[in-house]
Amino acid sequence: MNEALTPAPIPALDIPAEAPVEASAGAVQAEAAVPAPEATAEAATAAVLAAKEMSPAACAAKLKELFPALFVGGGVKPLKLRVQADIQERAPGVFTKAALSAFLRRHTGSTSYLMAISKARTRFDLDGQPAGDLSDEHRAAAVEELTRRRGLQQERLELEQAQARNRAGLLHDFERTTLTLPNFCALKGVTPEELPGLLEIARQEAAARPPAREAREPRDGRPQHAPRSRERTQERDAGRGGRRGGAQGRPRT
Numbered sequence: 001m002n003e004a005l006t007p008a009p010i011p012a013l014d015i016p017a018e019a020p021v022e023a024s025a026g027a028v029q030a031e032a033a034v035p036a037p038e039a040t041a042e043a044a045t046a047a048v049l050a051a052k053e054m055s056p057a058a059c060a061a062k063l064k065e066l067f068p069a070l071f072v073g074g075g076v077k078p079l080k081l082r083v084q085a086d087i088q089e090r091a092p093g094v095f096t097k098a099a100l101s102a103f104l105r106r107h108t109g110s111t112s113y114l115m116a117i118s119k120a121r122t123r124f125d126l127d128g129q130p131a132g133d134l135s136d137e138h139r140a141a142a143v144e145e146l147t148r149r150r151g152l153q154q155e156r157l158e159l160e161q162a163q164a165r166n167r168a169g170l171l172h173d174f175e176r177t178t179l180t181l182p183n184f185c186a187l188k189g190v191t192p193e194e195l196p197g198l199l200e201i202a203r204q205e206a207a208a209r210p211p212a213r214e215a216r217e218p219r220d221g222r223p224q225h226a227p228r229s230r231e232r233t234q235e236r237d238a239g240r241g242g243r244r245g246g247a248q249g250r251p252r253t
Contacts, residue, residue: 053096053098053099054095054096054099055099056099056102056103056106059095059099059100059102059103060103060107062094062095063087063103066090066091066094067087067090067126067127069126069127069128069129070124070125070126070127070128074128075116076110076112076113076115076116077116077120077123077124077128078113078116078117078120078122078123078124078134079104079107079108079123079124080123080124080125080126080131080132081123081132083104083125083126084100084101084104086125086126087100087126088100090126111146111149114142114145114146115142115146117134117138117139117142118139118142118143118146120134120139121133121134122134164205167198167199167201167202167205168202168205168206170188170190170198170199170202171199171202171203171206173188174195174199181195
């Protein structure tokens with residue numbers, strides 16, 4: 001047996017005779033401090049509710065279930081001001097403040113909601129009924145934000161297109177270069193570790209690109225005839241000219 005890993009024996013304690021009495025008194029005090037079973041159950045329930053925060057997606061599904069007139073069908077509706085208080089009043093204990101706030105931030109910040117705000121004139125309550133006019137200030141703010149997002153989207157699209165063109169050029173030059181790999185990477189401003197990944201993306205983009213059409217298709221669906229050669233055109237004109245000349249030189253009777 002390894003004594004270094006074996007715990008040492010606990011020596012016997014010399015407990016005074018009054019010790020059990022003191023322990024009993026302490027136990028009585030501890031029992032007096034224990035809350036009632038009802039209070040314990042309520043505290044446990046509150047702790048569970050506080051720990052179990054509802055996700056925005058789950059919150060959205062529950063709101064659609066409870067208030068379909070506002071959150072289901074008919075397109076996105078502008079919400080009544082201070083609708084969060086109405087939800088808490090109509091559905092007490094269902095949503096925590098944090099969960100409901102997170103959902104409303106996501107919902108009112110979505111592009112579809114901003115588009116609804118930019119076009120609507122009225123806000124709606126939980127029953128889908130008109131609940132106040134939509135101010136010009138809020139409508140203008142929605143239009144401004146939509147314009148900003150469209151600009152960012154256009155910039156991102158242009159950047160992606162430029163990057164795709166650069167990758168295509170990188171692949172084109174790599175397949176034709178006579179330089180060594182270090183020299184090629186130094187020329188293109190990429191590291192040898194980055195190059196294989198960029199080339200693979202360029203190959204995938206090239207494979208996904210639709211092939212260029214060699215010939216233009218006719219608009220009316222009729223097949224196009226090959227153009228006549230210059231020699232055939234000259235022969236035809238010469239034949240017509242000979243016939244006209246023969247007719248003019250024929251003597252009259």
